[in-house]
Amino acid sequence: MKVYFLGIAGAGMSALASLMASEGHQVLGSDGDVYPPVSTYLERLGIPFFRGFEASHVPDDLDLAIVGSSAALDLEHNPELAALAAKGVRRQSFAEHLGEYSATRETCVVAGSFGKSTLTAMLAVMMRAAGRDPGYFIGAVPLDLPTTGHAGADPELLLEGDEYVVDAKNRRSKFLLYHPRLLLLSSLVHDHLNVFPTMASYEAPFAELIARLPADALVVASRDHEPIRRLAAGRPVTWYGLGEGPGYSATDVEIGEITRFALRTPAGRTWPLETELLGLHNIENIVGASALLLEWGVLRPDQLAAGVRAFRGVARRLDKKTRASAVPAYEGFGSSYEKARSAIEAIALHFPHRRLVVVFEPHTFSWRSEAALSWYDTVFEGVAEVLVLPPPAHGAITHRQLSLAEIVARVGAAGVAANAAASADAAMAELERRLQGDEVVLLLSSGPLYGLVERVPAWLETKFGRSGR
Numbered sequence: 077m078k079v080y081f082l083g084i085a086g087a088g089m090s091a092l093a094s095l096m097a098s099e100g101h102q103v104l105g106s107d108g109d110v111y112p113p114v115s116t117y118l119e120r121l122g123i124p125f126f127r128g129f130e131a132s133h134v135p136d137d138l139d140l141a142i143v144g145s146s147a148a149l150d151l152e153h154n155p156e157l158a159a160l161a162a163k164g165v166r167r168q169s170f171a172e173h174l175g176e177y178s179a180t181r182e183t184c185v186v187a188g189s190f191g192k193s194t195l196t197a198m199l200a201v202m203m204r205a206a207g208r209d210p211g212y213f214i215g216a217v218p219l220d221l222p223t224t225g226h227a228g229a230d231p232e233l234l235l236e237g238d239e240y241v242v243d244a245k246n247r248r249s250k251f252l253l254y255h256p257r258l259l260l261l262s263s264l265v266h267d268h269l270n271v272f273p274t275m276a277s278y279e280a281p282f283a284e285l286i287a288r289l290p291a292d293a294l295v296v297a298s299r300d301h302e303p304i305r306r307l308a309a310g311r312p313v314t315w316y317g318l319g320e321g322p323g324y325s326a327t328d329v330e331i332g333e334i335t336r337f338a339l340r341t342p343a344g345r346t347w348p349l350e351t352e353l354l355g356l357h358n359i360e361n362i363v364g365a366s367a368l369l370l371e372w373g374v375l376r377p378d379q380l381a382a383g384v385r386a387f388r389g390v391a392r393r394l395d396k397k398t399r400a401s402a403v404p405a406y407e408g409f410g411s412s413y414e415k416a417r418s419a420i421e422a423i424a425l426h427f428p429h430r431r432l433v434v435v436f437e438p439h440t441f442s443w444r445s446e447a448a449l450s451w452y453d454t455v456f457e458g459v460a461e462v463l464v465l466p467p468p469a470h471g472a473i474t475h476r477q478l479s480l481a482e483i484v485a486r487v488g489a490a491g492v493a494a495n496a497a498a499s500a501d502a503a504m505a506e507l508e509r510r511l512q513g514d515e516v517v518l519l520l521s522s523g524p525l526y527g528l529v530e531r532v533p534a535w536l537e538t539k540f541g542r543s544g545r
Contacts, residue, residue, distance in 0.1 A: 077096075080138050080140070081144075082106060082143045082144060083149055084105030084107050085110045085114045088170045088213075091225035092173065093105060094226070095211070097123055098225070098227045103123050106125055106127070106128070130156065131158065138163070139166070142167075171253045172242070172253055174253065175255065178233060181231060182233065183256045184257070184260060185260070185285075187260070188262030189265045191357070193216035195364060197216070199368065200212040200218070202369060203369070205382045205386050232374065237254060237256075239251060239281050252288070258372060259285070261308075262298055264282060266278050267442065268441075269448055279303055294372060295311065323367065324340065324367040327340050329359060334351070341370070348381070350385055354394045362384055391407075397533035398537055401540045403540040406518055407529055410443075413455055416436075419520060434456065456492045462492055465497055466496075481496065511540075
């Protein structure tokens with residue numbers, strides 16, 4: 077098929093584009109603009125794309141168009157969407173296409189409020205390390221896989237299942253369009269407040285996802301989340317967690333540059349594992365992924381260690397951004413309270429004697445909404461200083477948006493030293509004044525962080541590089 081991706085620079089869109097390209101389809105597309113790393117990713121795969129939307133971009137011989145969910149992609153404002161409609165090209169969202177695609181595979185959906193990208197990538201890396209070739213779709217950039225989407229030669233398909241809605245017109249959660257025979261459920265806490273204003277509304281699609289599973293489906297779930305236990309009541313579940321409890325657990329944990337622990341199976345057998353990933357939450361992720369693969373029967377226990385050791389993580393999920401600096405910097409994906417806390421707790425666990433400085437951008441609607449103001453009372457516990465960048469303006473009219481001053485004041489009232497940085501230059505100046513050499517820096521956002529993900533590590537390497545000290 078010849079397939080056109082309108083809005084190709086999105087994480088899900090580019091992942092599906094690479095998956096379809098791996099099947100031999102002719103893939104091309106466009107977006108309002110395409111920046112690295114997506115632009116270099118598409119170029120590496122040989123997928124052509126246009127910057128900007130023009131009706132002339134749309135070929136006449138298309139078999140299918142995958143249309144992104146951006147607000148700009150409507151008939152009134154987007155000439156390419158109008159051209160597709162005029163040509164009579166069949167159009168789908170990426171979730172609709174994955175729904176059709178997953179019906180023909182042995183599909184495992186990885187769902188939850190957090191951990192989805194990491195777990196899906198981890199499963200793929202562990203299976204590939206054991207000689208298997210599963211299909212996968214990941215809404216982030218794994219450090220150990222060549223692409224974010226891959227068809228695979230084996231029947232297994234690993235899908236990151238997002239609870240966010242398909243688009244402005246289709247308000248169903250994306251994962252409800254898929255056809256899983258296996259479900260890995262990592263967590264369930266209130267998120268995406270702009271779409272799910274109450275916990276009950278947030279739980280509803282997860283309840284439907286569980287209810288729609290085949291009777292013989294394999295369900296592997298974290299036992300530490302009460303809503304999961306409640307929603308899954310009445311059906312067989314393989315549980316997992318960190319400490320003692322039913323199902324799979326981690327024991328004898330030794331935190332270090334290389335963290336070592338033992339995976340305990342429900343039968344009481346233990347298998348030694350080690351990882352360079354930071355944080356207890358990543359040990360729990362490894363336990364969950366191992367539980368799924370063993371219960372699925374696609375890996376043996378003795379095959380786990382190589383894949384766990386090989387997995388370095390996913391970009392923006394606590395990947396280290398410095399190499400020679402005596403002040404290390406890590407990037408964390410802080411789209412929600414729980415994700416931010418996981419990143420902060422992981423850094424504090426591995427660097428207990430360093431001052432933690434966080435550079436934070438309140439990028440998602442949740443962080444910018446007055447409804448989530450209380451998050452700032454505890455999210456930065458254990459942090460020495462926080463530099464807060466201005467919240468973005470896009471979508472501000474959809475909620476009562478917090479100002480930069482309100483956020484800084486709330487963090488300060490919680491007893492954490494907080495300073496406003498009105499621009500990237502202001503943030504750099506603050507870091508220049510404040511860093512003494514005994515800190516660790518966490519760059520925390522789900523957005524571009526005003527370019528500081530590139531600027532701060534480069535400056536740290538110059539300022540605190542070990543070769544020059």
